[in-house]
Amino acid sequence: MSNSDQLKELKTAARNIARARRIKHIGALEVIAQALGYPHWNALTNAERKGWRPPEGDRAIARALVLAENPLISIDTDPWSVLGPDKFEGELQGHSYRVSTQSDDVRMWGRGWEVTLPEAPLAPARFRVTDHSLKANPIDHTNFRHAALEIASGWRKLVHARIASDWPRRSTVPDSAGRAEHPLGHEVSDIWFCLHCDQSSTGVEVAANLFHCPRCLASPLEIHASPWWQADVTK
Structure with a gap:
């Protein structure tokens, strides 16, 4: 395994932790670094530039962190x-x-x-x-x-x-503009509308509630990027 592959494995573990926790990637990188004895990710990468390489034991710690966060990650069967x-x-x-x-x-x-x-x-x-x-x-x-x-x-x-x-990453962590991606229809919007209660919510709000309506708790099937049902069908 090359040096770049060793560091890439830690970054991959951080990415998986970020997805499971629904946090930014940088936050998960800090989790990995601190678990390996560094105060933050920059300290770990500085050590890497000076010749340190994550040994198998440290990579195993990173893998264990992923499993602890998401033990149900294997979904091939049950x-x-x-x-x-x-x-x-x-x-x-x-x-x-x-x-x-x-x-x-x-x-x-x-x-x-x-x-x-x-x-x-x-x-x-x-x-x-x-x-x-x-x-x-x-x-x-x-x-x-x-x-x-x-x-x-x-x-x-x-x-x-x-x-x-x-789910897609943006379904649980909206972008800097507050836009979230619907996990089923894959529309992207910063405002979402509930067919069940006819109220609107921000992308940040629906993402935090796993695309259930923050107002009435309706399922993601009821959440839409536009209130198409409000259209005047008589026109």
Whole structure:
């Protein structure tokens, strides 16, 4: 492997981290540099110009960072299979729970309760009692709800990382003019319109909510670059 290839591997890892986190590439380069013991990316490149070369151990650290940010990055078959079946269940404050996803919504449940976190980042959690016969349901307690929500939020973060890694970069990180690219239709605009609620949002707002409407949480299928439905069909 050439010296340029070694540094390129670190840059590629940073690019993958940036996509998963939905941050600028320079921010991800700083993450890589600091993980390798440098205060910032410029310090790392200065060392490289003076003869330092990232050894295999450092490149392995960079690869591990990518996997930690986006363990679902392998989507050839079932992306969740890479985690193993033991990752989908656990115990919280003495109560067993399981986790699953459906259409990228995260569902966490146990005996008599469940928590659902919809795909849209701005969508609130839904708590539900599934067995009203229980005299002591853990979901009735605020501290249990908060702890369950923290676990479910971690899973939703993985879902978001996988989605962001699959989408065009500008769908999650708008350009300097605030223009975002629709992940399905690939239109580009700085203003977006929702067919469901008939309200508009900026490119920055819809990108932050993974192209769900920031106002009514409608799906990306309802988001359009122009309000074509408002046209006067009588003309």
